[in-house]
Amino acid sequence: MILYRTKRGIFLVDEGRRFVMHESDWGRLINRPDLSGYLASVMRKHTVITSRFNPEDEDLLPPIDAQEVWAAGVTYFRSRDARLEESRQAGGGDFYARVYEAERPELFFKSTPHRTAGHRQKVRIRGDSKWNVPEPELALFINSAGAIAGYTIGNDMSSRDIEGENPLYLPQAKVYDQSCALGPGLLVTGAPLPPSTAIRLSVRRGRTEVFAGSTALDQLKRDPKTLAQFLFRDNSFPNGCFLLTGTGIVPPKEFTLRSGDEIRIAIDPIGTLVNVVM
Numbered sequence: 001m002i003l004y005r006t007k008r009g010i011f012l013v014d015e016g017r018r019f020v021m022h023e024s025d026w027g028r029l030i031n032r033p034d035l036s037g038y039l040a041s042v043m044r045k046h047t048v049i050t051s052r053f054n055p056e057d058e059d060l061l062p063p064i065d066a067q068e069v070w071a072a073g074v075t076y077f078r079s080r081d082a083r084l085e086e087s088r089q090a091g092g093g094d095f096y097a098r099v100y101e102a103e104r105p106e107l108f109f110k111s112t113p114h115r116t117a118g119h120r121q122k123v124r125i126r127g128d129s130k131w132n133v134p135e136p137e138l139a140l141f142i143n144s145a146g147a148i149a150g151y152t153i154g155n156d157m158s159s160r161d162i163e164g165e166n167p168l169y170l171p172q173a174k175v176y177d178q179s180c181a182l183g184p185g186l187l188v189t190g191a192p193l194p195p196s197t198a199i200r201l202s203v204r205r206g207r208t209e210v211f212a213g214s215t216a217l218d219q220l221k222r223d224p225k226t227l228a229q230f231l232f233r234d235n236s237f238p239n240g241c242f243l244l245t246g247t248g249i250v251p252p253k254e255f256t257l258r259s260g261d262e263i264r265i266a267i268d269p270i271g272t273l274v275n276v277v278m
Contacts (some may be wrong), residue, residue, distance in 0.1 A: 001039050003030065003150075004053075004185040005061040008030055011053045012183075014043060018053045020169050030141060031240045035149045036190040044270045053117075055184055055271070062118030063141070064187040066239040068229055069111035071137075071156055071174070075222050075246030075261045076215065083246060084237070108170060109242060110156060112182035119183035122277045125257055126176055129159035132257045135247035136201040136265040138193070139182055139218065140224050143240045146232040149222060150188045154244040154275040155266050157182040178278070182242060187270045192224065193217060200266040201249045205256070211255055215248030219270050222246075 001014045003021075010021040010029065019042065023029045072098050099106045106195075117123050125132040129248050139154035157180065163173035195218035203211040224245055231243055257277050266272040 001036065001043075001183040001251075003039075003063070003190045004055055004058065005063050005065075007059045007061065010060075012039060012042065013055070014039075014055070017043070019043060020053075026063075027067070027239050030150065031143050033143070033145065036188050037141070039188055042147050060111075060119045060184050062116050062121070062182045064113050064116055064182055064242060066085060066113065067241050068109065068237065069116060069154075069158060069164075069180055069242045069244065071108055071110040071154075071244035072222065072227050072246045073106040074110065075105065076219050076248030100221065104143045105227055106228070107231055107243075108174065110159075110174060110233075115175070115180060117175050117178050117181040117275055119181075120274050120276075121181070122178060122278045123155060123157050123181050123263070124176065124178040124257075124278045125157065126159045126162070126179075129162050130256065131161035131164075131253075132157065132159050133251050133255065134158075134201065134203065134263045134265070135244075136199050136249055136258065137244040137247050138197075138199065138267060140223070140228060140243045140245060142228050142231070142237070142243055143239060144238055146228060148192070148228055149240070150186045151185050151267075151270060151272055152182050152242070153167075153184070153267050155263060155265055155273060155275060156244050156247065157181075160163060163241070165206070167169060180244075181272045181273060181275045184271045195269065199249065200248075202264045202266075203251075204262045204264070205258065205260070210261070213249035213251070220245060236239070 012019040026058040135156035137154040141150040198216045
């Protein structure tokens, strides 16, 4: 089941069936204690089915309204190597190696709703950065009780030169207007995604694909449930929150995003998140 937040309402899609949701409050809906059970009951009882809804024809909004977005770092071996490489001269490489092996994960604040773009909306690169990359990630929606209630696709836009200059600059490398994208919808399921779930990234510049890569959830060192539990230690989220689980796809040093680049991140069965760089 996938929930879509649009300018004309909330829609539920399941195995080709399309339902118009009566609810207008997105945050209240997704923070229900048993969201998957509630949506299943809606489909059993619902009489309003529409054939006019196609996600690709809609003005989709990001699946966030009052939630914070947090992120986990150094959760894939490839991201560990990248952080070691970019921060070695600043003396921070050893810290990233320690985080990868430690029990406690790296968790950091990423975005507020107004800084978050949705499907086909624009993302930005910092004006004071020269080395910028997308970071394709599985994003968890965690309800206020700390339970993983859904999944979406996240793009953790990052300024690698700023972070590499000094690890203490991480907030500036990660948190700025339109530095995060979520979408296209929220996959709601009571079961975790299988380890074989693939994450695919493609960056196109005009008609040319300038970078492509893929990974799978079985390469994730820390399981999503553990990441969620650490985030909720001594922390509360009355509206729930989103947690990006880290990236296993890192472009080479010579690659940097440019204005006009199209970023496509695909995770089945969630869909494809598409953004263009301003």
